[in-house]
Every structure is written in C-alpha cells, then in structure tokens.
Amino acid sequence: MAETRLPAALQGLRIPMIAAPLFIISVPDLVIAQCKAGIVGSFPALNAREAEGEPPLLDAWLTQISEELDRHNQAHPDRPAAPFAVNQIVHRSNARLDRDLEICVRHKVPIWITSLGARVEVNEAAHSCGGVVLHDIINNTFARKAMSKGADGLVAVAAGAGGHAGQQSPFALIREIREWFDGPLALSGAIATGEALLAARAMGADFGYVGSPFIATDEANAVQGYKEMIVDSGAEDIVYSSLFTGVWGNYLRGPVEAAGMDPDNLPVADASSMNFSSGSSKPKAWKSIWGAGQGIGAVKSVGSAGAIVDRMAEEYAAAGARLAQDFQG
Template identity: 55%
Template sequence: MALTNNLKNRLELPVVGSPLFIVSGPELVIEQCKAGIVGSFPALNARPAHVLEEWIKRIKDELAEYQAKHPEKKVAPFAVNQICHSSNDRLAHDIEVCTKLEVPIIITSLRPPAEVVDAAHSYGGVVFHDVINVKHAKKAAEQGVDGLILVCAGAGGHAGTHSPFALVREVKQWFKGTVLLSGSIADGYGIAGALAMGADLAYMGTRFVATAEANAEAAYKQALIDYAAGDIVYSNLFTGVHGNYLAPSIAAAGLDPYNLPEADKSKMNFGSGGNTKAKAWKDIWGSGQGIGQIKDAPPVGELIARLKAEYLQACREFAERMPREALAGLQAAAE
C-alpha cells in the first residue's frame, strides 16, 4: 500500500471519512479518528472564520487526550478540506490557520492546489486532491500532491462519470502516491472492493451522514435509510458542477428532479452551498448511489466496528474464491 508516513500503522480500517458540507463537525471527526479512520471536515463548515482555529484545537486536544488514555488504540489523523475556487474568499485565511496548527492532512477540491501543497509540506503535512478524470489527476500530480482522490460514478455530492474500474487502473499506471477511491462505497464489502482494484484507501461520505454524530437533520438521515440508488439524480444546477442528489429532496423544494435546467455557471458559489434558492446541501441533499446498504443511523464507533467486520468477511470470502495455485503462491511469498 502506498500510504503516506502519517497514515502508516495509524488506521484500524483503510478508510477516509470524506468532508461533508454542513454535516461534518468536530463531533463526527473526533469519533471517526478515535475509531481508527481518518475524519475530515470542510474548513467552510467552521463559521465565522475564527471558529476554524477553535475546531482544529479541539480535535487535536481531544484526540491527544484519548490516545494518552488508550495507548493501545490506533487513533487516526484528521483532515481539513479546502475549496480552491475564486468564490471561496476565506481560502488564504484558512490555509494560514491550517499551517499554523499543522493540520496532518489537507484535502483540496477543484483548482490544482500549488499554494496549499507548499504550505502543507512546510510542516510535514500531506495533501490529497479530489479529481474526476485523468486530465485533472495529472494536473494535480504536477502540483506535487501526495494523494489523489478518484471521485467516480455514483459518489455523493460532486462526482464524475468514470467507472472506478477504468479510472483506478489508468491512474495507477503512472501515479505512485496514495490513491483513494470514492463512489458508492457504503459497507465493508465496498472497502474491500476498492482495495482489490488497487486503491490504497476507500473514501466514504454518505454512509457517515446517517450516524448519530453527524450534523444532519433527522429527515435527511431517514431519507438515506428509506431510499436507494434509483432515487439519485445527477445535476449541475445547484452548484454549477455536476453532483448526485436525492430526488425526493429536490421534489420537496418544488422542482422536478427529472427535468432540471442546466446551471448558470457564472453564478457558481461554493461558499454558500449553491446558486439557487434551494441550497445544496442544506435543502438539496447530496447522496451517493450506495444508500441501498444504509439501514440505520448508529453511533460512529458502532458503525466502524461493523464496517471492519464486513471488510474482514469480504477478504475471507475473496481468499476462498482464489485458485489454489494463487493461494500457494501467496503462502510461499510470505515464507
């Protein structure tokens, strides 16, 4: 596995909990990290701007305290997401705060993040950048990012259209850093599948919206339980970039989810969460296609324990299906 040094031997499960606009806060991040996966949040969730420093200090302090009390536990590092876009007038401030407080992982979105990479590398942090195709991946790699988040078809929120089978294998041909895979991963079998394709980490978002610690309204969590892949629509109306959303939330906002107009890209505004009266992600709920596996909204610790059990079961089942000669080869290599 091509893991960065600050992730090696720090994870109970090869998973990064993706940053969720509005939904991800310190409570969710702290519980994710305590349970052994990377927790993250968008810098813009901390409002007003000075709250960002308070959140980061709280997360660092509580995780350090927990690790001191439980030295046998694998406590994962956390990440902060930066939206690298002209509409984000907080970017310079938020990068400065993350640099001062030495945030272990920065997740960047949209524009190739040269200045963020330089800032993170100045103190030993790492940068993972999300992309939807090879063209964007190569641009990010040229900026020196440490990892690429491949946001494939079926991912919640802003997502691409490429199959993970295509994108992972193409990127692995030339990129030697950490590869993270996003797109419809909602259980331990999905995590195992991501690694089987060659990804180093699974990148999961929607599943963590339906947890006790998520800052999402009860109706949103219930909708993720009630609906499935057929209830997701792909549109660029709400932010100017194509994303996956729950059709019932669009209908509740008075729009026809299956007859949406194209966005006015001149009014893109990621900082506000949308460019229509019905705002993504407050009114229009983002969702990946993996919601058919969501049946409850448990505490994060309970969910991650379940994911780990499913992941191990998936690995066992895969090993049982392997040809005898392949298993013999693995055993010989281990010896």
C-alpha cells in the same frame, strides 16, 4: 493496514478508509468519532463559520479535535486514534482560503484534502507544516494536473459518489491513474460496505473514501429528516444534476420533488455560477436539497459513526477471508 510506501500519516489505519468531508454535516464530534474508530476523519474548513466580529471558529475546531484525540491517545496507547484531515475549497471565489491556510499551518494539520482546483501555493502551505495533500479529481487529465501542481495523492471521485461527482466507472478511472501513478490513491463512489471497500483495494486504490453513510449518524450535523431519508432510500432515489451548484453532483430525489421540480427533467446550470464567497456554492434557494451517493441502500438505521466503522471493518475482513479461500492451493 500497514502500507509502508504510504506517507506516515496514512499508515496504520484500522481499515483503509477515509471519511469524506461533508458540507455542513462534518463537525468536530463526527470527526473525533471517526478518528477514534480508526479511520481518517475529515471536515471542510468552510463548515467552521463564525458570526461577524467573532474569532475564527476554524481555530477553535482544530484545537478541540487535536486536544480530544490527544486525550484519547494518552488513555488508549494500544489503540490510538487515526489522524484527521481538513478539506480546502481552492476555488478562486473562496475569500477565506488564505486565512484558513494560515490557521491550518499553525495547527499542523496532518492531512489536507483539496477540491475544485489544483494550486501550487496551497500544496506548499500544507508541506510547510508536514501535511500530506490529497486532491480530488473526476478524470485522468485532472489527476495529472493535480500531481504536476505538487499534490501528494489523489481522491478519484467516480460515478455514484455523493455531492459533486464524476461519471466515469471506478474500474476505468483507477486503472488509467495506476498506469502512471503509484502514490496514495483513494476511491470515492458508492462505497458503503466492507465488500465495496475490498473491491476498491482490489482494483488498485489504497483507500475507500466514504461519505453518505456518515450522514445517518448521531454525531452528524444533519436534520433528522435528512438522516431518515438516507436510511429509507436507495440508488434509484439519487438524481444527478448540475442545477444546484453549477457542478454535476448527486442528490436525493425526495427534496427535489418537495421543491416542486421534476427530478428527471432538471435544467442544466453552468459552472460559472459556482461561487463560494458565502461559504457554499449552493444558493440559499437550494439549501434544502440534500446530497447523497448511490451507496445509501446499505444504510439501514441511524446510529453512531463508530458503529458504521465497526460494521464495515467486519464486512471487509469477512469478504477478504471468503476471497482468500478462492486463491488457496
């Protein structure tokens, strides 16, 4: 993909895909594998949690990722790795934010993904080191607010996305945003196949934003039972609830039932309960409640992150070729 209207960091990907930052699950091994496979790999800054008194683990992770991708690029100049992204939770309860911003600026992180609040000072920090900021949103109002605060692009989180997710149809959400915004735009929501990726591009998004398939990978920091449940589940096994973090999101039905709750009759929690002071908005009582999106029916086995990118690249090309035939002549 070569879209010259996009920032340089987002050009030249093998396929137009950004790996979503997965809480706990996205670690350097997974990010490195995603980037080597030709797509943007990412992780939440809050995943890098050191013990008290130890040096910041985020610093070590960024060094590891940068050095390994540099070695790959020197060894394979014909197929360089894609750049990586760091997700910053900008919610006011994230006490680590200022420290993590300073570390990311020092490492010149190329792509920043911001969540749960649009803040001018965060965008300015990213821009100070040449970074590109993509802010995730669930509706057109939040999209306009993010751009007014200085973001460079958007991640439209539509119905069916894993973890915190909106309820709007991707067709409606992308169309409304594209009426006024022509910058970088990624779509999140059940994109787990090359066909879905092509559909995202057809409706006006520049990238598909893919998360749940990467849970079921060798490089993911997830317990085996979680990976196997992704493989064994489908869209009907996803529950939409605000109970676990205070923000509406999608979760696997199995762990909710295992916790003794009725997935179809869960209490509603208020957004005021969200707190990232301990690194996660999810209370320890819900640590075994696993997030996932509605696209998991496409995941048939546990394998490497590179294999997922390979599969989706083949499907994307094949789907494009089939549709191209419809427009010939």
